[in-house]
Structures are given as C-alpha cells and as structure tokens.
Amino acid sequence: MARLKQYYKDSVVKSLTEQFGYSSVMQVPRIEKITLNMGVGEAVADKKVMEHAVGDMEKIAGQKAIVTKAKKSVASFKIRDDYPVGCKVTLRRERMYEFLDRLVTVAIPRIRDFRGISAKSFDGRGNYNMGVKEQIIFPEIEYDKIDAIRGMNITITTTAKTDEEAKALLAAFSFPFRG
Numbered sequence: 001m002a003r004l005k006q007y008y009k010d011s012v013v014k015s016l017t018e019q020f021g022y023s024s025v026m027q028v029p030r031i032e033k034i035t036l037n038m039g040v041g042e043a044v045a046d047k048k049v050m051e052h053a054v055g056d057m058e059k060i061a062g063q064k065a066i067v068t069k070a071k072k073s074v075a076s077f078k079i080r081d082d083y084p085v086g087c088k089v090t091l092r093r094e095r096m097y098e099f100l101d102r103l104v105t106v107a108i109p110r111i112r113d114f115r116g117i118s119a120k121s122f123d124g125r126g127n128y129n130m131g132v133k134e135q136i137i138f139p140e141i142e143y144d145k146i147d148a149i150r151g152m153n154i155t156i157t158t159t160a161k162t163d164e165e166a167k168a169l170l171a172a173f174s175f176p177f178r179g
Contacts, residue, residue, distance in 0.1 A: 008030065008173075016029065029126065029161075029166060029169045030158065031097075034091045034100065034155065036090075036154055037086065037087075037155070038152040039085065039086040052146075052148070053087055054067060056141055057152075058089075059140040059141060060099075060135065060141065061099065062098070063089060063091070066087060069085065100156075100173065102138070104175060108176060116177055117175060118130075118177075118178060125161075127158060130154050132152050135150050
C-alpha cells in the first residue's frame with residue numbers, strides 16, 4: 001500500500017472528521033484522481049516533438065500517456081482535424097498516491113523561486129488545478145536528455161463538496177499553500 005494512502009486512512013480521516021463534524025467515514029473527502037495534461041503546440045511542425053513529450057509524460061506518471069488530438073481545424077495555427085496537439089495521463093488508486101507523494105516531497109521543493117502554492121486555484125467544486133512550468137522538477141527526467149522545457153497542468157479531483165474541505169484535505173497531505 002502506498003505511504004500516503006495509509007497516512008490518509010490512519011490520520012487524515014480522523015482529523016477531517018473532527019474538523020468538519022462528519023457522521024460517517026464515507027462523508028470524508030478523498031482524492032479521486034490526478035490528471036496530468038501537457039499541451040504540445042510545436043508538434044504541428046515536427047512529429048518527433050510529440051514523441052519526446054509523450055516519453056517525458058510516461059516517465060513522470062509511470063504509465064502510458066494518451067495523445068490528444070485537435071477537435072477542429074484552426075487555420076491561423078496551421079492545425080487540422082485530428083492533429084496531435086498534446087498528451088495526458090489519468091492516475092488513480094496506488095499510482096495516484098505515489099505520484100502525489102513524489103509531487104509534494106520531491107518535485108515541488110525543486111521549483112525555482114518557490115514561495116508556496118496558490119490557494120485560489122480551486123474551482124468551486126473541490127478540485128484543484130496547478131501549473132508546472134518545467135518538467136525537469138521531477139527526478140525521473142534526466143536534464144541532459146531533454147529536447148525542450150515543457151510545462152504541464154496537474155488537476156487533483158476530490159470528492160469534497162466545497163473548496164474549504166478540499167483545501168483542508170490537501171493541507172492534511174502537507175501541500176505547501178501560500179500564507
């Protein structure tokens with residue numbers, strides 16, 4: 001069992017139940033999935049760029065990435081229907097907790113000029129979005145072997161009903177929020 005999953009069962013459930021006064025263990029918010037998304041607009045000119053981006057994404061996530069395709073043509077960007085424009089990975093269960101552990105303990109402290117994560121990135125339904133400007137903060141990526149620095153979006157989907165519950169859940173997993 002993943003370290004953070006055991007930590008969630010042992011201490012996070014108890015602390016959130018006391019804080020919000022839940023009557024059942026099933027009311028306690030939990031993390032459903034983590035989605036990693038990387039837009040690769042340069043792939044229109046060169047197909048090798050997409051292969052490198054997918055390779056980086058697979059190293060970071062630990063599972064196969066899906067190549068996302070354009071839904072409609074945009075002439076000004078020279079994109080046609082079904083052109084590959086990005087890649088994404090959805091993590092659930094054990095891999096999700098292992099990625100969250102690596103994100104909080106290893107990757108986030110390696111961000112340059114880091115002063116904490118914004119607490120305003122909740123969507124109103126208990127989900128959290130954060131952007132990463134460089135994929136090299138993850139230890140799986142070898143700095144010498146990358147072709148370009150790419151950013152990615154990380155979405156953490158929870159079962160929390162409000163943003164306060166979701167923030168308390170992520171804070172219990174020691175997310176470094178600002179202020």
